[in-house]
Amino acid sequence: xxxxxxxxxxxxxxxxxxxxxxxxxxxxxxxxxxxxxxxxxxxxxxxxxxxxxxxxxxxxxxxxxxxxxxxxxxxxxxxxxxxxxxxxxxxxxxxxxxxxxxxxxxxxxxxxxxxxxxxxxxxxxxxxxxxxxxxxxxxxxxxxxxxxxxxxxxxxxxxxxxxxxxxxxxxxxxxxxxxxxxxxxxxxxxxxxxxxxxxxxxxxxxxxxxxxxxxxxxxxxxxxxxxxxxxxxxxxxxxxxxxxxxxxxxxxxxxxxxxxxxxxxxxxxxxxxxxxxxxxxxxxxxxxxxxxxxxxxxxxxxxxxxxxxxxxxxxxxxxxxxxxxxxxxxxxxxxxxxxxxxxxxxxxxxxxxxxxxxxxxxxxxxxxxxxxxxxxxxxxxxxxxxxxxxxxxxxxxxxxxxxxxxxxxxxxxxxxxxxxxxxxxxxxxxxxxxxxxxxxxxxxxxxxxxxxxxxxxxxxxxxxxxxxxxxxxxxxxxxxxxxxxxxxxxxxxxxxxxxxxxxxxxxxxxxxxxxxxxxxxxxxxxxxxxxxxxxxxxxxxxxxxxxxxxxxxxxxxxxxxxxxxxxxxxxxxxxxxxxxxxxxxxxxxxxxxxxxxxxxxxxxxxxxxxxxxxxxxxxxxxxxxxxxxxxxxxxxxxxxxxxxxxxxxxxxxxxxxxxxxxxxxxxxxxxxxxxxxxxxxxxxxxxxxxxxxxxxxxxxxxxxxxxxxxxxxxxxxxxxxxxxxxxxxxxxxxxxxxxxxxxxxx
Amino acid sequence: xxxxxxxxxxxxxxxxxxxxxxxxxxxxxxxxxxxxxxxxxxxxxxxxxxxxxxxxxxxxxxxxxxxxxxxxxxxxxxxxx
Numbered sequence: 081x082x083x084x085x086x087x088x089x090x091x092x093x094x095x096x097x098x099x100x101x102x103x104x105x106x107x108x109x110x111x112x113x114x115x116x117x118x119x120x121x122x123x124x125x126x127x128x129x130x131x132x133x134x135x136x137x138x139x140x141x142x143x144x145x146x147x148x149x150x151x152x153x154x155x156x157x158x159x160x161x162x163x164x165x166x167x168x169x170x171x172x173x174x175x176x177x178x179x180x181x182x183x184x185x186x187x188x189x190x191x192x193x194x195x196x197x198x199x200x201x202x203x204x205x206x207x208x209x210x211x212x213x214x215x216x217x218x219x220x221x222x223x224x225x226x227x228x229x230x231x232x233x234x235x236x237x238x239x240x241x242x243x244x245x246x247x248x249x250x251x252x253x254x255x256x257x258x259x260x261x262x263x264x265x266x267x268x269x270x271x272x273x274x275x276x277x278x279x280x281x282x283x284x285x286x287x288x289x290x291x292x293x294x295x296x297x298x299x300x301x302x303x304x305x306x307x308x309x310x311x312x313x314x315x316x317x318x319x320x321x322x323x324x325x326x327x328x329x330x331x332x333x334x335x336x337x338x339x340x341x342x343x344x345x346x347x348x349x350x351x352x353x354x355x356x357x358x359x360x361x362x363x364x365x366x367x368x369x370x371x372x373x374x375x376x377x378x379x380x381x382x383x384x385x386x387x388x389x390x391x392x393x394x395x396x397x398x399x400x401x402x403x404x405x406x407x408x409x410x411x412x413x414x415x416x417x418x419x420x421x422x423x424x425x426x427x428x429x430x431x432x433x434x435x436x437x438x439x440x441x442x443x444x445x446x447x448x449x450x451x452x453x454x455x456x457x458x459x460x461x462x463x464x465x466x467x468x469x470x471x472x473x474x475x476x477x478x479x480x481x482x483x484x485x486x487x488x489x490x491x492x493x494x495x496x497x498x499x500x501x502x503x504x505x506x507x508x509x510x511x512x513x514x515x516x517x518x519x520x521x522x523x524x525x526x527x528x529x530x531x532x533x534x535x536x537x538x539x540x541x542x543x544x545x546x547x548x549x550x551x552x553x554x555x556x557x558x559x560x561x562x563x564x565x566x567x568x569x570x571x572x573x574x575x576x577x578x579x580x581x582x583x584x585x586x587x588x589x590x591x592x593x594x595x596x597x598x599x600x601x602x603x604x605x606x607x608x609x610x611x612x613x614x615x616x617x618x619x620x621x622x623x624x625x626x627x628x629x630x631x632x633x634x635x636x637x638x639x640x641x642x643x644x645x646x647x648x649x650x651x652x653x654x655x656x657x658x659x660x661x662x663x664x665x666x667x668x669x670x671x672x673x674x675x676x677x678x679x680x681x682x683x684x685x686x687x688x689x690x691x692x693x694x695x696x697x698x699x700x701x702x703x704x705x706x707x708x709x710x711x712x713x714x715x716x717x718x719x720x721x722x723x724x725x726x727x728x729x730x731x732x733x734x735x736x737x738x739x740x741x742x743x744x745x746x747x748x749x750x751x752x753x754x755x756x757x758x759x760x761x762x763x764x765x766x767x768x769x770x771x772x773x774x775x776x777x778x779x780x781x782x783x784x785x786x787x788x789x790x791x792x793x794x795x796x797x798x799x800x801x802x803x804x805x806x807x808x809x810x811x812x813x814x815x816x817x818x819x820x821x822x823x824x825x826x
Numbered sequence: 827x828x829x830x831x832x833x834x835x836x837x838x839x840x841x842x843x844x845x846x847x848x849x850x851x852x853x854x855x856x857x858x859x860x861x862x863x864x865x866x867x868x869x870x871x872x873x874x875x876x877x878x879x880x881x882x883x884x885x886x887x888x889x890x891x892x893x894x895x896x897x898x899x900x901x902x903x904x905x906x907x
Contacts, residue, residue: 337907
């Protein structure tokens with residue numbers, strides 16, 4: 081996006097570590113999350129879920145449940161609308177199954193009752209007759225010709241003839257002559273990998289409160305990464321005009337991509353419509369695991385050729401992702417990202433999206449990239465080990481840079497990979513000594529980022545304070561960074577600005593808080609809204625002084641006369657202009673609406689030291705450092721938090737987290753006791769190094785930082801553990817039993 | 827005429843070509859022409875695509891001007907978490 085010379089590189093507020101605006105509310109319990117709202121006459125909603133991995137629903141008898149005391153409504157798929165679009169129909173058939181239960185935990189029916197106990201009893205009273213069907217939960221099994229068919233007829237035109245009916249789409253990217261490239265290699269390695277499905281692991285379960293009156297007007301309060309997206313989905317799935325459904329996003333207790341769709345909101349609205357009462361649904365943790373989206377699990381093959389001096393001559397990856405019982409669009413991003421860090425003459429990535437009898441996959445920070453880059457970076461590391469080469473020098477030798485033809489098609493502009501690698505090489509961590517059973521791992525990571533649809537309104541108050549209204553739930557500190565950008569542009573203190581996140585009927589459409597887009601796109605819109613307000617304030621000052629508006633400039637939070645004929649007038653501050661705005665033309669506000677592009681891609685490098693316990697197979701994280709290009713860190717605490725959070729989630733993904741299915745296709749570990757995320761005592765301080773290579777697509781140079789940090793940890797950990805244990809690992813998680821087994825077989 | 831680079835799995839839907847010539851001065855014209863010249867690409871275009879213009883990825887923006895001097899790459903519609 082051309083900025084017409086509006087770039088700003090000298091800052092007063094940007095880069096400071098100001099107090100977070102949501103801190104007091106959160107530590108005092110004042111913040112209202114999804115489950116915190118109640119309404120008069122509110123009913124409790126509860127969902128009946130399939131106990132089978134795959135079963136035809138022969139009949140649902142709700143009569144006994146409806147006759148029970150306190151039960152006000154029962155709904156099934158038949159109570160929802162009929163969206164024409166596959167995307168919305170799949171969401172509908174996921175929130176309440178149509179004719180088949182497609183996975184363990186798939187919602188089948190729902191009740192609304194006057195108490196939780198009545199709702200529980202009513203759920204037990206619903207009689208569902210199932211005809212069990214063969215199931216498949218493993219991606220490789222699902223691709224076999226004789227695999228149980230999860231959903232027939234879902235393959236798009238990209239799927240080669242003869243593929244399993246469970247393959248829904250196929251992708252290929254790359255360039256160059258692979259055969260000639262591999263012929264130039266001194267060593268070629270080909271390895272196969274598997275990664276388990278992992279959950280985003282947000283602390284706050286999905287929760288919502290819905291009303292939908294007989295007049296067709298609805299109100300929905302829910303925890304989500306995008307209230308406008310919820311409105312769009314619910315409008316389609318429940319048959320409500322958009323303007324009649326006002327959606328307000330609650331405070332959010334984590335999302336990481338997992339709250340970019342709907343699981344319970346259409347059900348709550350359907351129950352509210354049927355009962356005529358407000359209905360609240362709160363998922364249990366077990367329901368969150370069984371029926372809200374984990375990420376994909378993967379199976380992959382990677383082949384890389386390298387010369388003795390570390391030049392990659394050719395590279396190929398074959399990626400197979402299962403995204404649960406509905407078509408997903410994830411492998412294409414893994415296939416595009418797999419070799420993005422490398423400057424390659426010959427590269428090819430192939431990907432297949434596959435159906436299984438598992439819950440519908442949902443985005444998880446940089447969807448699809450971590451598992452692809454895990455496989456690629458593992459093979460690069462093994463090649464370095466085999467050829468006796470320094471893994472960081474090999475990355476530098478092959479690093480993508482400005483002018484590189486990216487493996488996914490375009491030619492790179494200014495990117496920060498080389499600078500990030502050089503920062504890692506220069507860091508004391510890289511040269512620090514290691515002890516017995518210890519190993520160091522390294523991985524590059526990449527994500528695209530995007531901008532998207534964004535509206536911001538910025539209002540000048542009479543007392544000289546400023547209100548910013550935006551429409552993206554704050555999942556990573558955006559209220560602080562947006563206030564900071566407004567303050568910077570207006571030339572006032574951060575404490576004079578308050579940013580609020582509004583509902584769907586109070587501001588134009590905003591895309592979901594995802595794609596690492598908010599600091600970039602909402603920030604860009606905020607800056608432009610502030611500039612619009614400044615233009616108006618300069619005009620008001622010019623009126624007061626009786627000079628042309630063109631003869632007024634804005635400096636240090638005040639209008640100043642400028643130019644030979646402007647006259648000698650003392651500056652008027654924002655507060656002074658605001659105080660008399662009723663007399664000079666009325667309210668002063670700026671707003672900006674944009675579908676922002678130019679987000680700029682992002683690279684990161686992670687370094688980790690691990691120690692392996694040879695008796696138990698347990699892995700201890702000794703040291704971890706994250707290097708990432710943030711373009712410009714608006715609030716460094718939050719940027720570091722994103723980098724640290726991604727590393728920690730990646731540590732869990734690499735070492736312990738996995739969806740474990742039994743032979744019966746049922747999830748065996750639907751709770752945090754058996755699905756082990758890292759806790760503070762598992763972790764060292766995660767060190768961070770922020771690089772700032774300005775993104776030309778943003779006035780302050782911002783790049784999104786929210787997703788890239790989840791990408792490198794899988795391979796960094798695998799490489800560190802493989803070196804520490806002296807056995808190359810090819811499957812995640814590297815849980816103690818799996819690592820112990822690998823060590824015993826070496 | 828602008829040259830549009832397709833991703834590999836679209837090749838079979840565009841008469842075996844990795845790069846196709848299209849008479850277009852903006853993204854909308856480009857997508858319209860692609861559908862007209864290669865109807866088999868239509869389902870993918872309708873599902874959503876992004877376009878990279880000289881390395882900068884655009885998700886939407888029909889009226890972004892393009893010329894024969896630009897590098898134009900068709901990409902899957904960008905999503906995130």
